[in-house]
Amino acid sequence: xxxxxxxxxxxxxGGSERSAAPDAVVVRFAGDSGDGMQLTGGQFTxxxxxxxxxxxxxxxxxxxxxxxxxxxxGVSAFQINFGSTEIDTAGDAPDVLVAMxxxxxxxxxxxxxxxxxxxxxxGEFNKRNLEKAKYDVSPLEDGSLEKWxxxxxxxxxxxxxAVKPFGLGNKEALRCKNMWTLGLALWMFDRDRQPLIxxxxxxxxxxxxxxxxxxxxxxxGHAYGExxxxxxxxxxxxxxxxxxxxxxxxxxxxxxxISYGLVAGAQLAGLELFFGGYPITPASAILHNLARLKxxxxxxxxxxxxxxxxxxxxxxxxxxxxxxxxxxxxxIALKGEAMGLAIMTELPLVIVNSQRGGxxxxxxxxxxxxxLYQAVYGRNGDAPMPVVAARSPSDAFECAIEAxxxxxxxxxxxxxxxxxxxANAAEPWxxxxxxxxxxxxxxxxxxxxxxxxxxxxxARDAKGARPWIKPGTPxxxxxxxxxxxxxxxxxIDYSPASHQTMxxxxxxxxxxxxxxxxxxxxxxxxxxGKLALVGWGSTYGPIHQAVRRARRKGLDVSHIHVRHxxxxxxxxxxxxxxxxxxxVPEMNTGxxxxxxxDQFLIDAKPLNKTSGxxxxxxxxxxxxxxxxx
Amino acid sequence: MNEMTKIAVQTTLKxxxxxxxxxxxxxxxxxxxxxxxQRTLPEIGADPAKTxxxxxxxxxxxxxxxxxxxxxxxxxxxxxxxATGLKLANPELDVWLVTGDGDxxxxxxxxxxxxxxxxxxxxxxxxxxxxxxxxxxQYSPTSRMGTVSPTTPxxxxxxxxxxxxxxxxxxGRFIARAYDVxxxxxxxxxxxxxxxxxxxxxxxxxxxxxxxxxxxxxxEKAGAxxxxxxxxHGEPMLFNKGTKGIALDxxxxxxxxxxxxxxxxxxxxxxxxxVKNRAMAHLLVEMPFGxxxxxxxxxxxxxxPTFEAAVIEERARASxxxxxxxxxLLSKGQTWTVSADQA
Numbered sequence: 001x002x003x004x005x006x007x008x009x010x011x012x013x014g015g016s017e018r019s020a021a022p023d024a025v026v027v028r029f030a031g032d033s034g035d036g037m038q039l040t041g042g043q044f045t046x047x048x049x050x051x052x053x054x055x056x057x058x059x060x061x062x063x064x065x066x067x068x069x070x071x072x073x074g075v076s077a078f079q080i081n082f083g084s085t086e087i088d089t090a091g092d093a094p095d096v097l098v099a100m101x102x103x104x105x106x107x108x109x110x111x112x113x114x115x116x117x118x119x120x121x122x123g124e125f126n127k128r129n130l131e132k133a134k135y136d137v138s139p140l141e142d143g144s145l146e147k148w149x150x151x152x153x154x155x156x157x158x159x160x161x162a163v164k165p166f167g168l169g170n171k172e173a174l175r176c177k178n179m180w181t182l183g184l185a186l187w188m189f190d191r192d193r194q195p196l197i198x199x200x201x202x203x204x205x206x207x208x209x210x211x212x213x214x215x216x217x218x219x220x221g222h223a224y225g226e227x228x229x230x231x232x233x234x235x236x237x238x239x240x241x242x243x244x245x246x247x248x249x250x251x252x253x254x255x256x257x258i259s260y261g262l263v264a265g266a267q268l269a270g271l272e273l274f275f276g277g278y279p280i281t282p283a284s285a286i287l288h289n290l291a292r293l294k295x296x297x298x299x300x301x302x303x304x305x306x307x308x309x310x311x312x313x314x315x316x317x318x319x320x321x322x323x324x325x326x327x328x329x330x331x332i333a334l335k336g337e338a339m340g341l342a343i344m345t346e347l348p349l350v351i352v353n354s355q356r357g358g359x360x361x362x363x364x365x366x367x368x369x370x371x372l373y374q375a376v377y378g379r380n381g382d383a384p385m386p387v388v389a390a391r392s393p394s395d396a397f398e399c400a401i402e403a404x405x406x407x408x409x410x411x412x413x414x415x416x417x418x419x420x421x422x423a424n425a426a427e428p429w430x431x432x433x434x435x436x437x438x439x440x441x442x443x444x445x446x447x448x449x450x451x452x453x454x455x456x457x458x459a460r461d462a463k464g465a466r467p468w469i470k471p472g473t474p475x476x477x478x479x480x481x482x483x484x485x486x487x488x489x490x491x492i493d494y495s496p497a498s499h500q501t502m503x504x505x506x507x508x509x510x511x512x513x514x515x516x517x518x519x520x521x522x523x524x525x526x527x528x529g530k531l532a533l534v535g536w537g538s539t540y541g542p543i544h545q546a547v548r549r550a551r552r553k554g555l556d557v558s559h560i561h562v563r564h565x566x567x568x569x570x571x572x573x574x575x576x577x578x579x580x581x582x583x584v585p586e587m588n589t590g591x592x593x594x595x596x597x598d599q600f601l602i603d604a605k606p607l608n609k610t611s612g613x614x615x616x617x618x619x620x621x622x623x624x625x626x627x628x629x
Numbered sequence: 630m631n632e633m634t635k636i637a638v639q640t641t642l643k644x645x646x647x648x649x650x651x652x653x654x655x656x657x658x659x660x661x662x663x664x665x666x667q668r669t670l671p672e673i674g675a676d677p678a679k680t681x682x683x684x685x686x687x688x689x690x691x692x693x694x695x696x697x698x699x700x701x702x703x704x705x706x707x708x709x710x711x712a713t714g715l716k717l718a719n720p721e722l723d724v725w726l727v728t729g730d731g732d733x734x735x736x737x738x739x740x741x742x743x744x745x746x747x748x749x750x751x752x753x754x755x756x757x758x759x760x761x762x763x764x765x766x767q768y769s770p771t772s773r774m775g776t777v778s779p780t781t782p783x784x785x786x787x788x789x790x791x792x793x794x795x796x797x798x799x800x801g802r803f804i805a806r807a808y809d810v811x812x813x814x815x816x817x818x819x820x821x822x823x824x825x826x827x828x829x830x831x832x833x834x835x836x837x838x839x840x841x842x843x844x845x846x847x848x849e850k851a852g853a854x855x856x857x858x859x860x861x862h863g864e865p866m867l868f869n870k871g872t873k874g875i876a877l878d879x880x881x882x883x884x885x886x887x888x889x890x891x892x893x894x895x896x897x898x899x900x901x902x903x904v905k906n907r908a909m910a911h912l913l914v915e916m917p918f919g920x921x922x923x924x925x926x927x928x929x930x931x932x933x934p935t936f937e938a939a940v941i942e943e944r945a946r947a948s949x950x951x952x953x954x955x956x957x958l959l960s961k962g963q964t965w966t967v968s969a970d971q972a
Contacts, residue, residue, distance in 0.1 A: 050965050195963060241967075250964045264955055274718055295948035296955070299717050299940065304743040308710035311703065311740075315683075315714025318701055319722070323714065341704050431964065434955045471699035471715070471722055474678040479647070479694050481702025482686075491649060492694060 024083025026091030030108040031100030033067050033076040036178035041078025045426050047191045048082045049251045052241025055082035058090030059424045063364045070132040075107045084240040088541035092616035102133035117149045123156030162220035166213040176217035183221025190238040252429040254393040254422035255285035261400025263296050264434050266322045269408045270441040272297040274316030275324045276309040281364045282420040283328045283354040306331035310338040317347045320470035326352035329371045336379050339413055343383045345480045346466045348407035355419040357612045366612030367421035369537050370588035375415040376566045382503050384510035387566040389417040391540035394429040405440050411465040421538045421614055445469045457490040464509030513567050520569035525558025531627055532579040536562045536592055539585050546620035557624050573600040583607055637674025642667045647697045658809030658834035665814040673822050680723045683712045688763050689729040689756035706737020709744035712751055720937040724751045730771040731761050734790050745799040747936040748826040755792050758836035759843055766839035793914035796829040803828035804929040808848050825932045847923045858922040862904045865894045868922045874899030884912050904930040
């Protein structure tokens with residue numbers, strides 16, 4: 001939970017005096033997409049984690065790789081919420097905004113808390129940049145920022161001065177601005193610079209002069225905070241480490257957690273991992289990560305298109321590997337037919353969908369949860385498929401393992417839903433011990449399984465799963481395909497009885513997964529009562545915090561967060577019926593709400609947002625208050 | 630083919646027949662191709678357990694159901710991608726791709742290009758009947774201009790694609806041609822199987838229902854001598870019982886038909902076929918039928934390292950000296966410890 005920074009008495013000067021610390025602070029770094037804001041934010045995140053604060057981040061960047069400099073649409077921002085209490089969201093409104101140019105100020109200042117602090121690089125507030133940001137007069141001079149505290153100084157000039165001894169060109173020297181700014185931020189929050197210095201040395205190992213220049217800029221920014229005589233709000237805070245379970249911690253993004261979870265899932269199954277992918281934002285990071293993990297028996301294949309990516313993954317599963325493919329909405333749409341084949345041939349497969357705003361190309365770099373229907377229903381024919389949704393970067397690790405388990409135990413493709421927010425955001429993660437996960441080793445069919453030595457590829461076990469038969473196994477030759485088949489032999493058979501039996505079997509198998517997954521728990525609150533907020537995916541953070549705040553105010557509200565989106569846990573219907581009202585916050589126009597209504601005949605109400613930005617805690621709190629008014 | 634599959638397994642044609650009723654139209658050229666494949670497999674010592682037929686959609690793609698090996702009938706046009714994943718998972722498998730002119734040149738053209746470019750070690754059999762058979766007779770990307778079909782009642786107006794020229798252009802290292810009822814088909818299949826890498830074989834196939842006899846000009850006995858140029862490595866490119874040959878016009882860098890008198894092909898300037906001559910392969914696959922005979926047999930065969938070998942080699946190199954310790958991976962990078970008294 002973020003609180004407003006204490007407002008500063010008049011005439012306070014900068015210096016090493018520490019201020020009474022709030023529980024949590026939200027800082028947003030905003031600049032041109034070429035200013036290195038994501039890198040600054042990422043490194044600030046690391047130093048925050050190393051200081052023991054709990055944290056959540058929200059990278060928010062444009063779809064264009066190098067948008068024209070100084071423009072409003074070229075602004076890239078990174079928000080971090082950190083503190084000594086439990087942090088579940090990147091924070092509603094920043095306490096501190098670092099604006100590297102007029103466009104960054106213009107696009108981000110509206111979100112800043114009243115009384116919040118603006119740190120601006122006055123060196124960039126020149127006529128040209130002001131025009132690009134559509135300012136007639138510099139906002140630093142016209143009093144338009146008076147509800148905030150403003151600290152404007154020429155970061156560009158200070159950086160150039162700091163890196164002068166290294167003889168860099170003007171352009172290269174100015175690239176160190178983000179390190180200067182980071183140095184100042186590290187000073188503000190009383191952080192150790194050494195890990196950053198080590199990181200810079202590693203990053204620029206081949207160009208030591210760049211490492212030295214960046215370190216000099218970092219130190220200069222830090223020294224500026226420490227020594228500069230500043231009138232106004234610049235002061236130092238020390239946030240105590242957040243209380244958390246003992247253990248080893250690191251930061252993790254959703255994309256990293258999914259990559260590791262897939263590797264872990266394959267190991268628990270005793271299989272090699274095959275990952276077929278095609279570049280698409282925001283899913284590519286998983287392919288990048290796995291491409292570096294070949295020693296774990298991982299084969300990555302960058303296919304010629306999305307269809308080839310899933311087809312190769314299915315081909316690998318047919319061959320006895322654990323096939324995985326990954327994409328975002330538009331790519332998932334292209335994979336639809338192949339998913340149907342995996343359902344029809346009953347081969348294990350994990351499909352990761354890093355959702356983004358849609359339809360069509362939509363909002364490539366923004367987050368949304370609008371592919372739920374696509375995941376649950378989006379294929380031709382009666383094509384049931386389990387769907388698992390991750391709620392946070394660290395949760396994505398377990399969800400990836402769960403998706404692998406369901407895929408191999410039920411011989412089915414499984415959709416793992418994540419989104420742009422989870423994929424890119426980082427949070428502290430208590431490093432799990434892989435040995436603590438229950439293995440689910442796969443056994444391939446080695447001998448004929450039918451009477452008189454017959455091979456029955458579509459005989460079923462108690463769970464309704466068929467045997468997995470690897471080509472290359474002597475004596476088990478058989479043919480599979482997308483045409484309807486005989487329930488036992490798998491030979492082509494589109495007789496009415498066969499299609500009825502096989503349709504029922506495919507549905508029954510997936511429905512039966514409900515018995516093989518954990519019962520739905522209540523995240524906060526208890527069964528029965530006035531209001532339940534039911535969420536799935538990355539809305540976890542804001543729902544959790546909003547419900548916590550509302551309960552502190554004495555409101556009767558509980559939070560239920562669903563991981564198994566399809567099939568739904570067996571007890572979920574009864575649980576939801578125990579509340580007078582059910583409210584479903586979603587970053588779409590009400591998809592899960594519709595699923596719940598359909599499955600349980602309950603009057604679930606929607607709470608929707610499709611701006612490409614996550615819910616704020618305040619938005620959900622307001623909805624709770626309205627529902628209970 | 631690889632070390633494993635080189636170990637010859639004794640089988641007969643019968644061993645490669647399934648119990649499934651073959652459901653092509655009576656008289657379809659696919660029957661002859663099926664028999665040629667089933668005749669070839671014992672001759673190359675193929676092991677049914679290590680052989681996989683992968684297909685897309687179309688008449689040709691029913692093929693796997695009729696071969697007693699492993700088989701995967703996939704989705705329209707995508708068979709090369711399934712085969713790629715399968716070969717990367719298990720390079721020991723001997724994978725045959727069966728496709729058609731619609732499946733492999735139209736909806737799956739992209740995958741045909743990339744499987745050739747990557748040089749996956751597989752045999753690609755493209756049954757070219759110049760028509761969509763399974764969907765009842767629409768024109769295909771290889772149909773000749775003016776083809777009348779349900780979707781082109783006034784005749785097609787688009788120019789046809791040439792599968793062999795496409796395959797060569799995509800980087801294919803083995804290009805061959807044959808036709809369904811040809812006695813030479815097993816020999817061509819054997820050569821394709823012997824080639825390490827993607828081996829592309831275009832097989833002209835007579836669709837007796839929707840596009841009957843479009844290849845009759847050179848497949849029927851009457852036109853065989855003048856219409857068929859069977860290429861053999863190291864032998865002169867002769868046809869019409871040795872009375873005609875293919876020579877190179879060095880001024881225009883194009884091929885020409887020359888008369889051969891008394892078997893003296895050297896004087897006539899007839900070229901000797903060299904399967905490693907890529908430039909000549911381009912000219913041969915582009916030879917227009919009519920003024921020229923149809924180039925048949927192994928047109929080009931010059932192997933290069935395969936895709937799966939490169940992937941395996943790279944994986945081994947990347948893994949060298951590393952252990953797959955997941956716990957160590959998870960706790961890599963900058964970490965911090967919360968001790969019990971901090972909690």
